[in-house]
Amino acid sequence: MAVTVENTRERYQPSLRQWSKFFRNNTSIILIYVIILVVIGAAAILNENFRTPSNMLNILRQSIIIGLIAIGQSVVVLTGGIDFSVAQVARIVGLTVATIFAAQGSNPALILPLILLGLFIGALLGGFNGLIITRTHANPFIITFGIASILRGVNLAISTTPIRGIPDPYLRIYDFKIGIVPANVLVMIIMWVAAYVFTTRTRTGRALYAVGGSERVARLSAIRYNRTLVTAYIFSSFCAAIAGLFLLARTGVGDPSAAEGMDFQSVVAVALGGISLYGGRGSILGTLGGVLLLAALSNVFNLLQVNIYYQQLFLGLIVLITVAVYKSPRSA
């Protein structure tokens, strides 16, 4: 048989065998980073504005908000669910904080309490999502989609116009630098490392994979199924809340249309990175690749001054091609 022949040949080349195993296990991750290199390389050769260091830093900075949301989304997708309320959670956190700032006359003393309040709102909404999903055994996509619709209405009820009156110290969070490294890029790196350690090295992180792989096996292995799921949704909304707070610092106004479309983009980043949308397979490193690719593409489109509608067209096309090419291993 062909398999045996291959094995005997590889026995004499252990390093080759290890390498081929590594490639086979991480095809999608390697693929995404190769694609990023190709896109960035092509853009750097063709456009001199693209290859400036400040633009490269810009790509990183632009990917922070979508990246934060995508970290949370990855965790939920690993459990076999999906969280479509993340964009609205980010928006409601930003709007609430902005409203209170405006009502209290931009008092800088309120910055820390309000950040904590924002994070608390995020965690609360995530817990709510998780509880409905685990208690009623309903489809997570539709539950979070419905919650997103409710939050959209509530957000418009809070304000239909941008809210001004954010104190200056809060706005400086976004531009704060340590040496030459922007603090927000640092925050992003810390978040990604933390998420990587969380999903690969902690008990709860491994439970996410087990839960996404098979509910039955997870329960038989004495994994707390419901608790793991609720944790995942809380984590996702929590990340979205951080993203909302960052977005508020970046735009400087509480925007009732903030984070529009980020729910779908985060799912796109996760799918591009090769995490199985049926759950249980994939790595957070892939998602990072997906986020960077989306940010690089968006940057290239903006430099080439591509119409926003065509950008949407391309985004849809990329998604359809990606999902059509990656056939799910589970159903094969």
Place this chain on the structure above:
Amino acid sequence: MSATSAPPKSSVGRFSSFRPSPAFVRWVDLAGQWAAPIMIVVVLIIAAVLAPAFFLPTNLKTLAIQIAVLGIVSIGQTLVLLVRSIDLSVSAVLALGAVIVVQTAAGNPLWISFIQAFAVAAVFGLANGFLVAKRQVPPFVATFGMLVFIQGARLAYTKGQASGTVPEILRAISFNQVGPIPAALLVWLIVNIIVIFFLNSTRYGRWIYAVGGNPSAARYAGIRVDAVIMAVHMICSMLAMLGGLVLSGYIGYVDLRLGADYNTNSIAAAIIGGTTFTGGRGNLFGTAAGVALLILLLNLVVVLGLPIHWQYVMQGSVLVAAVALQGFRQFLLSH
């Protein structure tokens, strides 16, 4: 069904300490089946007490047209849900239909633009079905990707500006009456009758239930499961197109945000009418009741004079409540 007295069949039930009484299971089942009709009566009573303007003839006519449009779209959504899929691209197809007909109606005979519109819808439906059935993409991701793609294509084509005049025949469908019934409502009724006959009395209809109920059993029974799923997605997209044409006749121009809420609403209507996500269960009478309930609720927001964004809250709450109820019902019935 005496599911609770028998030992739990599913793997999940064995781990759960939750042991519902048979009476409770029966109650949830009945609630799931009758939620929409009961709620309609409740909403009508509330409307009668709080907002007598609700029953003015002009408002009733608006209701009829809104029910017709959402009803047509929801028929397709119900079919798709019956085969365990979902279609989030209905709103984009619906909006695209109006654009195609308005833009091409100028030079060509009208029937050619209609054929063009429905052909485009069929292609998008087929693409959805291909991704879902052949490539095993999770349906909501495939169809949401399609939604973004179609929206991008439409906006790139129209440059995001409202333009054009809607052909006379579409205006007639929306504003004329046949006897006391608005023509749009009649279109909905006719489509309903055709699809109900098709579902209950032809083998193709039974195939849809078989595929949704148990795909592998359906495959062993000689049904071409992939073909059924693709066909159902095509029908859904074409019904969404029909809904879009009726809607554009009512609005009178083609808007940037035309029909953006029809995804949420059509799913909510189908689910609250008793269709389940796990497929194979549900019927169009339930969906019709779900459509009526949802439109009544959304209209109530307007008639009561609340800010319009409470409609989002309303449709989201209905969706979450309906999905939670049906999911719970399905869970109880399967144990």
